[in-house]
Amino acid sequence: MPHPVTDPQPAKTAPPAFESWGRYPRYDATIVPLNWQGDFPGVMAGLHGGALPVGLGRSYGDVCLLKDGNLLQTTGMDRLLNFDPETGILTAEAGVSLAKILDFAVPRGFFLPVTPGTKYVTLGGAIANDIHGKNHEAAGSFGNHVPSFELVRSDGSRRVCSPTQNPDWYAATIGGVGLTGVITWAQLKLRPIVSRKIDYEGIQFHGIDEFLDLKRQYQHVEYTVSWVDCASTGRNFARGVFMLGEHSKAPGELKPSPEPKLSVPFDFPGFALNHTTVSLFNSVFFHKQMKAHVKTVQDYEPFFYPLDAVLHWNRGYGKRGLVQFQYAIPWQHAKEGTIEILREIAKSGLASFLAVLKAFGEIPSLGMMSFPQAGIMLALDFPIKPDLTFPLLQRLGDMTLEFGGRLYSAKDAAMTPAQFQAFYPQWQRFAQFRDPRLNSSFWERVTGGE
Numbered sequence: 229m230p231h232p233v234t235d236p237q238p239a240k241t242a243p244p245a246f247e248s249w250g251r252y253p254r255y256d257a258t259i260v261p262l263n264w265q266g267d268f269p270g271v272m273a274g275l276h277g278g279a280l281p282v283g284l285g286r287s288y289g290d291v292c293l294l295k296d297g298n299l300l301q302t303t304g305m306d307r308l309l310n311f312d313p314e315t316g317i318l319t320a321e322a323g324v325s326l327a328k329i330l331d332f333a334v335p336r337g338f339f340l341p342v343t344p345g346t347k348y349v350t351l352g353g354a355i356a357n358d359i360h361g362k363n364h365e366a367a368g369s370f371g372n373h374v375p376s377f378e379l380v381r382s383d384g385s386r387r388v389c390s391p392t393q394n395p396d397w398y399a400a401t402i403g404g405v406g407l408t409g410v411i412t413w414a415q416l417k418l419r420p421i422v423s424r425k426i427d428y429e430g431i432q433f434h435g436i437d438e439f440l441d442l443k444r445q446y447q448h449v450e451y452t453v454s455w456v457d458c459a460s461t462g463r464n465f466a467r468g469v470f471m472l473g474e475h476s477k478a479p480g481e482l483k484p485s486p487e488p489k490l491s492v493p494f495d496f497p498g499f500a501l502n503h504t505t506v507s508l509f510n511s512v513f514f515h516k517q518m519k520a521h522v523k524t525v526q527d528y529e530p531f532f533y534p535l536d537a538v539l540h541w542n543r544g545y546g547k548r549g550l551v552q553f554q555y556a557i558p559w560q561h562a563k564e565g566t567i568e569i570l571r572e573i574a575k576s577g578l579a580s581f582l583a584v585l586k587a588f589g590e591i592p593s594l595g596m597m598s599f600p601q602a603g604i605m606l607a608l609d610f611p612i613k614p615d616l617t618f619p620l621l622q623r624l625g626d627m628t629l630e631f632g633g634r635l636y637s638a639k640d641a642a643m644t645p646a647q648f649q650a651f652y653p654q655w656q657r658f659a660q661f662r663d664p665r666l667n668s669s670f671w672e673r674v675t676g677g678e
């Protein structure tokens with residue numbers, strides 16, 4: 229079934245007030261700020277149509293969009309409320325960014341229990357997508373470290389949710405993509421550190437077998453992630469760099485991070501990114517790590533957030549934007565599925581700079597709709613080429629299904645309803661927890677708004 233592509237050449241009108249990170253699709257919506265925990269649901273009184281709580285818009289597709297609706301922007305609700313250094317439990321409003329939490333926590337010798345590849349996401353957004361990090365095998369996903377939160381519904385009801393208090397609402401809201409209500413505050417259990425430094429190793433690999441050998445060999449290391457070249461075929465097929473890190477045990481500096489200085493100031497022209505530039509970039513990146521095995525000590529910023537060094541790097545994809553494809557395939561078919569899918573991507577010639585390969589561990593997520601599952605995860609960006617990108621995504625989605633995997637809603641702009649409903653067969657049970665006044669363009673697209 230062809231994907232209903234909306235015109236990827238944006239009209240020459242002002243950009244929408246709120247964009248997701250992929251800048252596709254683009255929809256007009258009314259921004260309604262939530263600055264205080266008591267603002268919702270009162271703000272709904274004067275509004276027409278549905279609403280959706282949003283954070284910093286770091287999701288790639290339409291999970292944080294609502295066409296012609298109201299986006300309840302939570303970033304004004306960003307106060308830190310309480311911290312107990314004995315337990316490491318921080319209580320904060322849901323619109324606080326992980327960057328602000330780090331600025332508070334690191335000087336006190338604490339760090340996030342799980343972090344995505346950018347620190348510019350909110351606490352509420354991290355819970356609603358039940359995000360994962362490089363330590364999934366050791367720590368599970370974000371929700372595993374959230375002892376409790378408050379959920380407010382459009383009928384005015386307020387619930388404190390935890391594994392023992394309102395456990396159904398707790399499970400539905402972790403990974404609940406903003407549809408069960410507004411999370412106003414949450415607790416997060418931080419982990420201790422004694423230094424900003426990370427003991428880092430990078431090891432070249434050639435092919436998925438070598439990747440799997442490294443994964444087994446370094447099972448005990450807390451953070452592992454790989455970069456894989458999706459553009460190369462033949463001898464260089466699935467070459468990559470296996471990167472591992474641990475918080476340094478030697479006491480060191482614990483100061484907050486400086487502000488990033490670089491920013492992509494305008495949209496790159498569409499032609500800036502093509503197969504030749506991508507292949508060149510991948511070659512340079514691979515050979516930058518000239519030695520097959522590099523060992524060093526580095527700051528946590530470049531280790532966890534290399535892309536945050538350049539603000540608005542998504543503009544490098546031009547006005548058409550980008551889409552991301554991210555799957556998790558269970559171990560039973562993880563190897564063959566990954567090889568087949570990488571072959572399909574390389575054949576397409578559309579592969580991007582940023583392909584991340586990682587193993588997910590066995591710790592079960594607490595969310596009813598959470599994405600992670602034990603096996604292999606692959607994530608990469610594609611520039612939007614109207615006739616090519618969506619048919620490719622459709623094929624890759626079908627292949628993921630065939631290998632028993634699922635796609636990540638936070639990164640998606642292309643799943644069909646049939647694919648979504650097969651990836652998440654529990655979706656109808658989840659729909660019973662949806663707040664009737666909340667909706668998203670993602671939910672409309674994959675369920676027809678049930």
Ligand SMILES: Cc1cc2nc3c(=O)[nH]c(=O)nc-3n(C[C@H](O)[C@H](O)[C@H](O)COP(=O)(O)OP(=O)(O)OC[C@H]3O[C@@H](n4cnc5c(N)ncnc54)[C@H](O)[C@@H]3O)c2cc1C
Pocket residue numbers: 249280281282283284285286287288291292302322323343344345346348349350351352353354355356357358359360361404405406407409410411412535638
């Ligand atoms: C460079 C980059 C790297 C990334 N790396 C990773 C990664 O390694 N792992 C990973 O899992 N993800 C990753 N992501 C995705 C990102 O972590 C998630 O999309 C995250 O949820 C974005 O948070 P946000 O605050 O921007 O929320 P938004 O994108 O604005 O919203 C996300 C969802 O949360 C809901 N929501 C937001 N606030 C609330 C609230 N207060 N109450 C209820 N619902 C709410 C929204 O409705 C929406 O469904 C990455 C994104 C980028 C741009």
